[in-house]
Structures are given as C-alpha cells and as structure tokens.
Amino acid sequence: MKVTIDHSLCEGHARCMDEVPEVFEVRDDDRSYTLVDVVPAEFEEKVKRAVSVCPRAAISLD
C-alpha cells in the first residue's frame, strides 16, 4: 500500500499524525509528509483511519 498527500489541500490539521505518527509528520510549513514510501502492513488499518479522518480529504492510497 502506497500513500500520498495532496499538498494543495493539506493545511496541517495533523489528524493523520495523531493516528499514525510512524507514517505521517506535520512539519513547520504546516504540511504533512509521509515518512515511508510503502506503508508497513502493521500500520495499514491505522493509515486507512487517517485517510477517513483527514479534514481536507488530502490523503490517498494506492
């Protein structure tokens, strides 16, 4: 599972980082960045939750 963040939408609400700090990091520019290219299997469920709670629907999976 690969995860990407649309930076034209992300405003640093940080809900993703709250859910999975191992995968998402909000930096000083108020944008979230992924810390891994491929989501480790153990975090897949949490990452799906992060996708569904992102206030801007900025995270997508493929």
Added chain:
Amino acid sequence: MYNDNEHLTLENLNITDTDLYVKHGYPWAAWDLLRREKPVYWYQRPRYEPFWAITKHEDVGFISRNPGIFSNTQLLRLADTTSLKIGQRARIRNAQRYGGSQEDPPDFIFMDPPEHRQYRSAVSRHFTPRTMRALESHFAQMADNYVSRFAEVVVDEFASKGTGGLVDVVHELAAKLPVAAICEMAGIPSEDWDQIFSWTEALVGAADPEFRLPGESQEQTLRRSSGEWRRYNERLVQKRLQEGLGKDLLSALMEADIDGNRLSPKEISSFFTLLVAAGNETTRNSTTGGIKALLDHPEQLEHLVGQPELIPSAVEEILRWTSVVIQFQRTVMEDVEIRGQVIRKGESVVMWYPSANRDEDVFSDPYKFDVERNPNDHFAFGGFGEHFCLGAHLARWELRSMFHALLPLLSKLELVSEPEFVQGSLHVGGIKRMMVRAKAA
C-alpha cells in the same frame, strides 16, 4: 421518542419551514425518517426550488470529497425563492457600484478548485492548529475575563431580584469571545467590535424583524448593513495603505497573490466580511448550545467538573450535539449515483449536517449527549474535503477556553426558559436569547 409526530410521512414531513424551527427547534424526527426510509430524497415544497435532501453521514462525506462533481459556484445555501431573488439583486447592484460582474463569486466559498485553493491559501496559515495553539493562553485569559464579568452580572441580578434576576447568556457571555478573537486576528480595533457584532446579527438575521430598523424590509436591512460594513472595510484598507500592512487577516488579503494578481477592492471587502462574520456567528451559537446541553445533562456536567481534562472531548460532543450550521448546497456537474439513486447534471443536493451528526450508522446511541464519545467523527465543520471549515481550530480553542473558564460556574446556574431562535434562518441555527439565573442556595 424523537419521532414526536407519529403521523409523520415522507409526503408531509417538512425540513425547510423556518417557523417550525423557531417553534420546535431542529426537525430531528423528519431527518430520522429520511435517513431510515429515503436518505436521498427529492424534496419538493412551496417556496423552494426542488433539491435532493442528503441526510446520511456517508453521503455528505462523499459529496464533500468530490468538489469536481458537486460545485459551489451556483447555489451554496438553500434559501427560499424570495431570499434567492434578494441575493441576485445584491450581486447586480454590487457589480454596478463596485465593479466586476454579477457572475463574480460573492466570496471564496462560492468557488471550486483550483481557484478556491488559491484564494483560501491566502489566509489559511492564519488558522492552522499551530497558529491557534500559540494563542491558547491568550484565549484562556480572555475567556476568564468574560466569564468573571458574566458571573458578576449573574450575582448582581440575584442580589437585587433573587430568582427573578435573569441574565441573557447570548449577549452577556457567548457573543464576547468569538467576536474578540476573530476581530483581533482580523485587525479590527476593539472600539468597533460592538458595531461588527450588530452588522453580523443584521446580515445573518435580516429575515427576523428584531434585527431590522423600524420600517425596514429584509432586503433593506441587508443593503444597509452590508453597505455600512463595506464602507467600514474600505476605511480599514485606506488606513493600512497609509500606515503599512500588519500581520492581520486584512493585510493578508491585501497582499494575496493569485497568479501574479492582487485581489480587487470588492473581493478584499467581501472576503474580509465573510471571515469576520463566519468567525463570530457560529461559535457564539455553539457556546450557547453547549451551555444548554450541559445544564440539560447535569450528570455529564458533574463528570466534566470532576475531570476537566475531558474538555477537548466534551467540546467535540458539543459541536456534534449543537450542529449549528444546518446545511450547504451543491450543484451536480455530471450525472452521478448516490445509494443507487441517479442524480442528473444540473440538479442540486442539500447536505443536512445535523442529520449526519445523528446518523446511527456512525454514532452509537446518537441521541445520547456523551462528553467522552470516542470516536466522534462529526461533520459540525462540514464534510471532510475542499471546503472543510477554515476556522475549525479557532472555534475549538475558543470553546475549550470558554468551557474551561465556565465549568466552576455552570453548576450554580439554571436555565429559565428554552432558547429563543432567530426567525427565518435556514443556514445557521441561531439562538438570539437564552435566559439563565443563579440557583437559589
């Protein structure tokens, strides 16, 4: 028990009659019925253009995630045909008087991506969680001051009139912090905050005769207050031009860069008014509604007093419970299916947020007010996506500060009567008065 009308049917239910909202509050029973029997419902009633009523959380989420299919540029808020005509005439008049075209979006909520993202990003850094957290102690201090002053008024009233000493929560408390916080961010001097508050009341409540001057029609109230507010904004802009830009929202709009262009004076003024009005109207009603919710549920209040660390969670529940924004509307740009129902290009959908926030498929025991509810994926700030409320974190920090300061006082208060709702408002469930008094010892 919420189906208070046993004769309610899909044919006779009504979710648009604002007189019913004033008399009975939100039409929970009708929304419950729609979610159960026809969550995508073709709603046809007098005085409204027909629309698809969307009442399920999942469907509100789908529409909000797909701004390419569901457009904001034509119809944004469901309104009766009279109000729509007033809005249309205002656009024509503004184009004649201030330039541009009557097709111009009145503010940036009326835009779709990519344009919407460019405009929104001109101010979004002022509203990030990081920016808001930096203001936390400042908000806490303001909330403490407003609550102390409110407590004094309650005590004075009780001292002079006993249990006959009534105090209005809306004007004496709930309105204060939201106006102060957004006006400070906006760069509006404190001597003008009362004026900003009354313009907001007039713009949002023009359908209610209480907010008009004697003899004025709804349209005249709107014209006068928006005209006065526009001229005020122009003076603020002039001041910035003479004295230099600051770190406030007005300065951010004045230096915004959209593909190498600046905003027009008309855009600066209308976007500024949107931010200030949206920032003070909504949180005031959540505060008032939250006070009512806690007074109506003394066991929840007691629980919160014992564990103030639950305040952030309680605030989320207050946001869900009060759902002060009732609906937004979208126009469908291509044929699309929701729950098997085909919706044709050109038709409109209306998302009913309070209904989504009582959806049994998402919230267990949705009619229970539970300050510990978790998860609580409410849509009080709209569905997640392009137009998610820009001021969500501002509202959260204001509400947290306010209820933190208010907690010790709340159990000494009692509600004297039900809240009095603003008439004719189908967009925000506005409370214009809610009377409380000190409990007799």
